[in-house]
Amino acid sequence: MILLDRTTSNRLFIRMRKNPVFQHEMLGAAVLHVRSGRATSRTTLARELGISPSTVGLYVDQLIAGGFLNESGLNQGPMGRPRRILTTVAAAGWFAGVEFNAQRIQAVGVDFSGQVVAAVAQSLPAEVTADLVIQTILTLVRKLAASMQGALLSVGLGVPGLVDAQAGVGLYYAFIPDWNQVPVGEKISGMLKVPVILQNNLRAIALAERWFGLGHELNHYVILGPRSGFGIAMVQDGKLIEGAHHAAGEVGRWPWPLDSGTGKRQELHHALSAPATWRRLAGVGPQAKLPEDLRAALAALADEEGAVWDEVCADFARVIGCLHMIADTGVFILHGPLTALGERFCDSIVQAANFMMPALSTVPLKVTPSTLGDDAGALGAASLAMEAWAPP
The missing domain is CATH 3.30.420.40 (ATPase, nucleotide binding domain)
Known part of the structure; x- marks a missing residue:
C-alpha cells in the first residue's frame, strides 16, 4: 500500500517547518501509517515518513495527547531494545x-x-x-x-x-x-x-481494495466494474488515475463491437454490463426483465459451457487484453455481480485473451474476482x- 512516498515526505517535512499546514498533513500521514500497520512504533514510523526519530516523537506525543494514538505494550524484535507499540484509538x-x-x-x-x-x-x-x-x-x-x-x-x-x-x-x-x-x-x-x-x-x-482487499500490497492494479454500466479504475504507482477531464476509465462508452464495420453499432456497456451479460448467458432477449437477485442468477450460470459462454468470455478478453497492453498492470480485479461467475470466468477470459493476443505472453495477464462484497x-x-x- 502506498500512502506517502519518502520523497514526498521529505518535501513536506522541509516545508512544514515554514508552514503549519504541512505539519497538519504530516500528522495525518502518521495516523495513516499506524492505521495501515506499516508503522507499529516510533522507529518504524520515522522510517515510513522519512524524518528523524526526534521529530516523529513530537508528532506521536501530540497525537497521543489528542486521543488519536495509543502507545502500550512491548514489541521485542530479533535485536535491540524492545519497542513500545503504536496503535490508533478506535473510539x-x-x-x-x-x-x-x-x-x-x-x-x-x-x-x-x-x-x-x-x-x-x-x-x-x-x-x-x-x-x-x-x-x-x-x-x-x-x-x-x-x-x-x-x-x-x-x-x-x-x-x-x-x-x-x-x-x-x-x-x-x-x-x-x-x-x-x-x-x-x-x-x-x-x-x-x-x-x-x-x-x-x-x-x-x-x-x-487497498485497505480491505486484494490491493493491500499492490502498487499497480485495475478495477473492472461491469455493473449497471461498465467502467474501470486504474491504480499506477499506488495512485488513482483520474484523467485531465475526470473521465479516465470510461470504457463503457467505447463503440461496440471493436471493429471497423459499418453495421449497427452500440456502446460497450450495452453488451458487457452485468445485466447484459446475464441476458446473453441466460439466452433471453435484450429487454427481458432482470431477476430480483442478479448475483444469484449469475451464480446459477457459473458452470455453463458452449458457444455463448465462449463468446461472452471472448468479448471480455478483447477489452481486457487491449487494456492490459496499455496499462501493463499487476492484476485486474473483477467487481460487481459477475464475480458470481467465479474463478472459471476469469480464467476463461485470460485463456481467450492469450489466444487472441500472443503479445500478452511477454506481459502476463491476470484477472481475479474480488473478495469484497456488494458494499x-x-x-x-x-x-x-x-x-x-x-x-x-
Missing part, C-alpha cells in the same frame, strides 16, 4: 462511506482504526432524482451514527459517472436524469457539518474519508 471518531447508483445506496460506518462497525442500505425507486439521492444519503448516515462511537469526522462518497473530486461536484451520470453538475459535497457537508470527500465510485472501490463501494468511500483526514 477517537468515525468515518462514513456512502456509494450509490441508480438502484440503491449503501453506507458503512468505520471506526478510527479502520474497522467496519455498521452497514445500512436503501433501494431507490425507478424515478430517482438527485434530491432524493442526497436526502437518502443524509438519512443513512444518521442511521449509522446510532451504532458508532465518538464524533463523525468526515464522509466519503463514491459517486457514479463523471466526478470533479476537487470541486466536490457530480458532473454527469446517465442513469439519473437530473444528475448534472450536482454540488453534492457542498450540500451534504452543509447538513452534516463535516468535510465530505467525493470520488468516482469505481475509484472508491480501488481504495477499498465495496461504500468501503472505498470510507477509505477515501480515512485517507483525507488529518487532526484538527
Whole structure:
C-alpha cells in the first residue's frame, strides 16, 4: 500500500517547518501509517515518513495527547531494545462511506482504526432524482451514527459517472436524469457539518481494495466494474488515475463491437454490463426483465459451457487484453455481480485473451474476482474519508 512516498515526505517535512499546514498533513500521514500497520512504533514510523526519530516523537506525543494514538505494550524484535507499540484509538471518531447508483445506496460506518462497525442500505425507486439521492444519503448516515462511537469526522462518497473530486461536484451520470453538475459535497457537508470527500465510485472501490482487499500490497492494479454500466479504475504507482477531464476509465462508452464495420453499432456497456451479460448467458432477449437477485442468477450460470459462454468470455478478453497492453498492470480485479461467475470466468477470459493476443505472453495477464462484497463501494468511500483526514 502506498500512502506517502519518502520523497514526498521529505518535501513536506522541509516545508512544514515554514508552514503549519504541512505539519497538519504530516500528522495525518502518521495516523495513516499506524492505521495501515506499516508503522507499529516510533522507529518504524520515522522510517515510513522519512524524518528523524526526534521529530516523529513530537508528532506521536501530540497525537497521543489528542486521543488519536495509543502507545502500550512491548514489541521485542530479533535485536535491540524492545519497542513500545503504536496503535490508533478506535473510539477517537468515525468515518462514513456512502456509494450509490441508480438502484440503491449503501453506507458503512468505520471506526478510527479502520474497522467496519455498521452497514445500512436503501433501494431507490425507478424515478430517482438527485434530491432524493442526497436526502437518502443524509438519512443513512444518521442511521449509522446510532451504532458508532465518538464524533463523525468526515464522509466519503463514491459517486457514479463523471466526478470533479476537487470541486466536490457530480458532473454527469446517465442513469439519473437530473444528475448534472450536482454540488453534492457542498450540500451534504452543509447538513452534516463535516468535510465530505467525493470520488468516482469505481475509484472508491480501488481504495477499498487497498485497505480491505486484494490491493493491500499492490502498487499497480485495475478495477473492472461491469455493473449497471461498465467502467474501470486504474491504480499506477499506488495512485488513482483520474484523467485531465475526470473521465479516465470510461470504457463503457467505447463503440461496440471493436471493429471497423459499418453495421449497427452500440456502446460497450450495452453488451458487457452485468445485466447484459446475464441476458446473453441466460439466452433471453435484450429487454427481458432482470431477476430480483442478479448475483444469484449469475451464480446459477457459473458452470455453463458452449458457444455463448465462449463468446461472452471472448468479448471480455478483447477489452481486457487491449487494456492490459496499455496499462501493463499487476492484476485486474473483477467487481460487481459477475464475480458470481467465479474463478472459471476469469480464467476463461485470460485463456481467450492469450489466444487472441500472443503479445500478452511477454506481459502476463491476470484477472481475479474480488473478495469484497456488494458494499465495496461504500468501503472505498470510507477509505477515501480515512485517507483525507488529518487532526484538527
